[in-house]
Amino acid sequence: MSLTVYPNYMDIIQNPEALRSWKENITSEPYRSYLYAYPHKTSYRELERKLPLSELWSQEKADSLFLYMHIPFCGARCGFCNLFTLPDKRADVHTNYVDALERQAAQWASLIPNAPIARFAVGGGTPTLLQPDQLDRLFHIAQHGMGMDPSQASISVETSPETISTERLDILKSRQVDRVSMGIQSFVEFEADAIYRPQKPQEVERALRQLKLYQFPILNLDLIYGLPGQTLDSWIYSLDKALSYDPEELFIYPLYTRDHTIVKPEQIRQSGEDQRVSFYRVARDRLLAHGYTQYSMRRFAKAEAGSEKSLLPYGCQEEGMIGLGCGARSYTKTVHYSSRYSVGRSATASIIADYVASADYTHADYGIVLSKDDQQRRFILKALLHTEGLALRSYEERFTTSSLNDFPELNLLMHTDLAVIEHEVLRLTDEGLMYSDSIGDWFISPEIRARMESCVLS
Structure with a gap:
């Protein structure tokens, strides 16, 4: 389900039947997709x-x-x-x-x-x-x-x-x-x-x-x-x-x-x-x-599980991820890149063979350049789909704007009891957490969804 289905979230909030229908769309297909990264790898293309x-x-x-x-x-x-x-x-x-x-x-x-x-x-x-x-x-x-x-x-x-x-x-x-x-x-x-x-x-x-x-x-x-x-x-x-x-x-x-x-x-x-x-x-x-x-x-x-070392801090919202090896993704602030992606045996073997034969690994030629909208959605999803939730001030510090102003449709989550705001943190409720995958899928931008749907895997 794309956001473009509901261009004016206020029309939904003010109409109980529309609000009920919106929630049913979210909860009727709880396992429509698994969004573990944003933008999804199927949105990557040749740069x-x-x-x-x-x-x-x-x-x-x-x-x-x-x-x-x-x-x-x-x-x-x-x-x-x-x-x-x-x-x-x-x-x-x-x-x-x-x-x-x-x-x-x-x-x-x-x-x-x-x-x-x-x-x-x-x-x-x-x-x-x-x-x-x-x-x-x-x-x-x-x-x-x-x-x-x-x-x-x-x-x-x-x-x-x-x-x-x-x-x-x-x-x-x-x-x-x-x-x-x-x-x-x-x-x-x-x-x-x-x-x-x-x-x-x-x-x-x-x-x-x-x-x-x-x-x-x-x-x-x-x-x-x-x-x-x-x-x-x-x-x-x-x-x-x-x-x-x-x-x-x-x-x-x-x-x-x-x-x-x-x-x-x-x-x-x-x-x-x-x-x-x-x-x-x-x-x-x-x-x-x-x-x-x-x-x-x-x-x-x-709660007490963890390393016994004195670990360096690394925030979940940071982009500094270095992916070595064929199939690994790397994240900078504005570009995500990797080798090409496939599932089929022959295509996967070919991609690996090209990687092994390569003499030059110093350029990125496949991935996606993130728009500001992509960066904002990524920031929100990486926080919202975990129990710590989205700290509204952290978003403001990063983008100098309000997440609820940039994406007022997030209010639909509160009006359907899928999320609450407590102590300036937007957090999914127990019910909302159960439907995390549907909520993540709903929040994919129309542009990214179009790229995902046009991806042809071999």
Whole structure:
């Protein structure tokens, strides 16, 4: 649903029937999309000219930076996945990729602002699919290539049950990793099979037992609700299994289907799509009862969970994100850029091959130049879709205007009890938080939506 459907929000507020209809549009399709970044990657296009990174970053004034490395390889593509990743276990392919990543870091190091790395994350794909020596190289590149100090940076690594080994965990521990995140999705073998995830419950529990021995400051587990054939009882079973390992953090995701995913929308409908709201409520209540704090629709964490280091500050509204590797995105204040995006196997393999063969990584040629409207919407969404909410003064300090004047349609959220303003913070209510994805989708600008809808993936 686009904002252009309602050009005059006052007409809605003054008409109870229109207001009720507006809220029904938001709440009737709570899982129409998953907006984890704005603008969405499907709005990226070839830039009008190649932008030198020295030019892009010269005006950035970040006090600290976020370094992200993308490893676009996994053991198998899950049925729900539309990430930039390629099922490929060949060690020589991985080595060639890490070689390219090291070349890219060497070229980027002198072009990025001389600010310390506050956060370092390695994602994918499955980074721990790499052989131990290549996995260790990633940290060497971050430290010696990009200047990341592991004693003052929060370090997060994604993994999977089948890649958990003593040798790999020894590396993560020695490299001072603070957070290990493992996607489980379900402890029920039938449900894992339904999303084409080659995973045995025994393998998951072996991996979890081994992970717990290393006592990383934060163990995060991911679960998915709304899987084909999933029942409320089996969802609670997976929740309780996860809780039995006492993770510091849990992410719960509704199942989505997207372009080029193996699982199709009709498979969700056959399983009872409407159950996802009730599954969410049950999980939320159960996690809160176990002492977790809710930070977003998806993220629940123990309030005391965190690194034992003295970490550098990094605000969620900052743009200083450096994305190394094919498929990684980088954010400056006015430009977001990356390599090209694909889901199909042949196109993804071709993009990775071009990245590995490249000798020059010093220009951005694919991404989006953010208008002021894009920057404002991004600022609002990054705050509003989390429980801390949008600090109205922070927006004013950034843009010298009022968010409610710039986007008066935000008042619709208050008039439908989806949000409140308390102590000058616009915050979603419990009901609003449940419909975060619909609210995020509603707030996409018409221009960005048009770009997303015209994107053709291969």
